[in-house]
Amino acid sequence: MKKVHVSTTVNGQPEEALCEVHQSLLDLLRDELGLTGTKEGCGTGDCGACTVLLDGRLVCSCLVLGVEAEGKEVTTIEGIADPDRLHVVQQKFLEHAALQCGICTPGFIVAAKALLDKNPDPDETTIRYWLAGNLCRCTGYDKIVRAVQDAAQELAQSS
Amino acid sequence: MKKVHVSTTVNGQPEEALCEVHQSLLDLLRDELGLTGTKEGCGTGDCGACTVLLDGRLVCSCLVLGVEAEGKEVTTIEGIADPDRLHVVQQKFLEHAALQCGICTPGFIVAAKALLDKNPDPDETTIRYWLAGNLCRCTGYDKIVRAVQDAAQELAQSS
Amino acid sequence: MAEALDLKAIGTRPIRPDGVDKVTGRANFGADMALPGMIHAKVLRSPYAHARIKSIDLSKALELDGVFAAICGRDLPQEGANDLSINILAREKALYHGHAVAAVAASSAALADRALDLIEVDYEELDPVLTIDDAIANGATLVNENMYTNGDRSQPPSNVAAQQKFERGDVDKGFSEADVVVEEEYRVPTAHQGYIEPHACIADINEAGRATVWCCTQGQFDVRSMTAGVLNKKVSDIKVIPSEIGGGFGGKTTIYLEPVAVKLSEMSGRPVKMVMNREEVFRATGPTSATLCRIKVGAKRDGTITAATAWLAYEAGAFPGAPVGPGCMSVLAPYNLENLRIEGLDVLVNKPKVAA
C-alpha cells in the first residue's frame, strides 16, 4: 500500500512527510521527521514518555495515528524552549534535579507545561493528578512535583 | 508549493519520498532517502562524484531532477556490493590503492562497473575515455585505470 | 570540632551537565539513532515457557518482499554457543515464554513483524518449571538435562545449578540453648527493573568484517566482549558506541539483540536497527531473582542470638547465575554469631535469566 502524504505543523513549522497508515503519530515524529525527543516507553499509552500536544490537547502520541496529524498543530519537547533560553518548567526541572536518566523527562515537561498553561496555580494534588499518566523510574516523583510548583510560582511572579 | 510524492526503485528496493520540484536526484538520494554514498563535488556535472545509474544509463545525479526518478530504477554505490562480498571493481580499487581521500570513489566505481557491464574487455584508452567524466584530486588516475583493467581481467577469467 | 572548611562542592546544588540536553529532547537514547539505508529487525519469541524446537523454517519469511535476512540459532557460530549465545537465540529448546527463536530484518519494523508470522516453528511442548518448589522437587522436569549441581556428575542432573554452604560453631547446640526459636519462610516474587527505555541497538558491519554497534548501555566494553564472544569475532573487530541510557538498574550491561543485529547486517549488507517493545522487555530481559528463603533464629530472653540458619533459594531463570552468593554473604552478616549455617541454591526455572 502506498504511503500517505501528510501535511502538518510541528512546533510552529509546516512539515510534510510520508506515513504508512498504521504508523502512529509517535512513529511519524520520530522516524519520518527525525524528532526523537519524544520517546516510546510502552507503546500502549501507559507510561506517558510520548506525550505531545495535538491541537493543544495532551495526547499519548503512540495512541494517535500519524495520518490524524493532517492539518493539525503538534507541539513536542523540541518546541518548548525559546531559541535563546529554556522554558521555566525546563529550568526548574534542572534546578530541582527532577530528572535522572531523562527518558521520561520530555513527556513530563510537555505535560507540566500544558498544565501551567491551563491552570497557572495548581495545588500539589492537581499536579500529581495531572502527571499521573507519566511514569518515572528514577526520581520518585517528589522532585518533579516540586519543580512544577516552583515553575508555577515563578510564572506567577513574572506575570 | 507542496512537495511531490515520488515512487522509485533504488538498488532494487521500492522507495517513496517527498521531493521539492527543484531538488535534484542527488538531493533526493542524499537528503530524502539518506543514501549519502553518492557525493556532490561540483553540482554542475563536471566532477562525476554524483554518478549513478538511472534505468541503466550513467548520469550525473546533480543534473537530473528528483521527480524524474518517478517509476525508474536507480543504482547507487550502495547497491554495487553483494551483502556478503564486494564487487570485483571495489576489490580491485582496494588492491591497487586506487583511492585516497575517497570522495570521488563512489562515482568512479559506479562508472567503472557500468563500463564493464557494457564492455567486458575495454582497452586502456576506452577506460580513460569512459572515466573522463570523473575527477580525482588524489590518485593521478593511473592506479584507477589499472584497477579497472585488473577487474576486467578477473571478470573474464571467472566467466 | 574541626574548623569550618572552605568547601567548593559540598553544599552546592550544581545543575547536572547532561541536564539541558535531557530537558530539551536533544539527548539521544538507544532508539534515537538512525543510519542511511538502515533496515529493521524483529524477534520471534517462544509462546511456550518450555518446548523442544523440532524444526524452524525461515523460507516463507524470506520470500516476503522487503525482507532482507532471517536467522535462527543455527546461524550463530557453534564455537560461541555458551549460555549467553543460547539465550540470544534458542537452540534445542525454548527455555522461557519469550525466549528468542528467530529474527527477521526487513525494510520496516512493521514488515519485519509481519514476516515473523511466516516463520514456521515446530515445537514439542514440555512441562515448564516455574517455581523453586517445583524445580527442586524430586523427579522435577529438568530445564537443562546437562546441568549437574556444582558440576558434580556423580549425582543425577538437577535444576540446582549450584549450592553453597557457610557454617560456624554448632547450630544444634545453639538452638538448644535458646529461650525462643523463630522460623519463617519468605517468598519474594520476580521483579523486573522496569526501566522506561526498552533495549535498542543498531549494528553496521562492513565487508571487511568490522562492526559498529550503537546501543543503550553503561557497559560498552562488556557489550563488545560479549558480542564478540557470541559471534566468535575478535573484540578489535567490534566498536560499541553507547548512547544515553534510559534507566538500566543493572539490566543493561548484558546483551540480547546486539549479535543478532550484527549477523543480520552481515547478511543484508545494511545497517540493522532493533528496538524491543515493552512486552519483549518484560518477557525476555533479566529481572531480579525470585527467592524462597527459610530463616531460623534462636535467642535468649536478653536478646542474645544463640544460633541462626538461613536457607536461600534464588531463581536464576533459564541459565545459572542468580546473585545467591552475595545473599549468603550478607543475610546474617550484621550479627556477631557463634553458631550459624547458611545454605544458598542457584535454581534453574523456565523464566528469563536474571540480571542484577
Added chain:
Amino acid sequence: MAEALDLKAIGTRPIRPDGVDKVTGRANFGADMALPGMIHAKVLRSPYAHARIKSIDLSKALELDGVFAAICGRDLPQEGANDLSINILAREKALYHGHAVAAVAASSAALADRALDLIEVDYEELDPVLTIDDAIANGATLVNENMYTNGDRSQPPSNVAAQQKFERGDVDKGFSEADVVVEEEYRVPTAHQGYIEPHACIADINEAGRATVWCCTQGQFDVRSMTAGVLNKKVSDIKVIPSEIGGGFGGKTTIYLEPVAVKLSEMSGRPVKMVMNREEVFRATGPTSATLCRIKVGAKRDGTITAATAWLAYEAGAFPGAPVGPGCMSVLAPYNLENLRIEGLDVLVNKPKVAA
C-alpha cells in the same frame, strides 16, 4: 651488505583500513551528517572585490516564512574580531569577490538561498587591488588602511604586511666577479587546491552554551580553538567531531563556516548545516599564493656561483600570512653561496586569504 631481514611490513601491499568503507559509500564525509530538526544556512557573498559596506538590512530576509535566523559581521563578538573573524563575516569592508557578508538559516538550503536575495547591502565600490604590481605601486589603494609593514607606524600604511631580508657576504662584489649574470622574473598565478569535497559543517549548541561541530577537517583541535576564538567562547564549550575529509591539501585546517553555524544554531535553537557549493569554494576559500619573483644569479664560466639575489613577493590575499618565510628559507638553500640577498614580501591583495 646486511643480511636479509625478516621484514613484516616493508614489501607488503596492505589494504588501507578505511578502504572498504570508501568503496561502498559507507564512509561519511562533511556533508553526509544530518541531525533531527536540522536547518540549513547559506552565505551572502560580496559581488565586489573591494567595497565599503555602508549598511546591511536583514529584516526582509527574516520576514520570509521558514527563515529562522540571519546574521552579519556585527553579530559576531567584537572581542574576537581578528583577521579570522573578519574573514568569516566582513565588517567595514568587503575585501574580495566572495567575501562572506551575511548568512541566513532556513528550513531548507533552497529557501536560505532565496532569503539571501532579500538581504539589502549598501556597498560603496572601491578600487580593487588585484596584483602584486598594483599592491606595491606608489599610491596604491590600501586593502587595509591600518596595515603597516612589519607594524612600523613611522612609515605610511602599506599593502606590504611584512618584509623580511636575509643577507650574506657582498652581492655587489660577487656579481662583479661573475662571467655571466642572469636575471629573470617569474610569475606564478593563484592555484586553488581543488579538493573534490566542498567545505561543510553542522553545528548544534544547547541552551547551556555547549556546542558540537561536525566538519571535514584533519585539524579538529585547530577548528575548535579557532571557532572558540571567533565566538569568544571557552574551548571546553566546543566539541569538534571530524568526518572523513574529501581532500584538504592544506586547505581544511582553518575555518570559514563553523562560527556562523554555531551562532545561527544559538539564535534558532536548531542544529544548523552549512555546505559550500563549488563556486563558493573557489571564490572564498584559501588557495596557495600567487607569486612574483625576481632572481638574479652571477656565475663564473666554471659554474661557480659568485652571487645570487632573490626578491620574492607573495600574495597573502586580504589578510596577512602568505608562506613567504619558507620561500625565503628555501629559494637559495640548495647552494653553498658566499654572497646572497633574499628579500621576501607578504603582500595584501583583494583576494581570498591563502591557505597552505
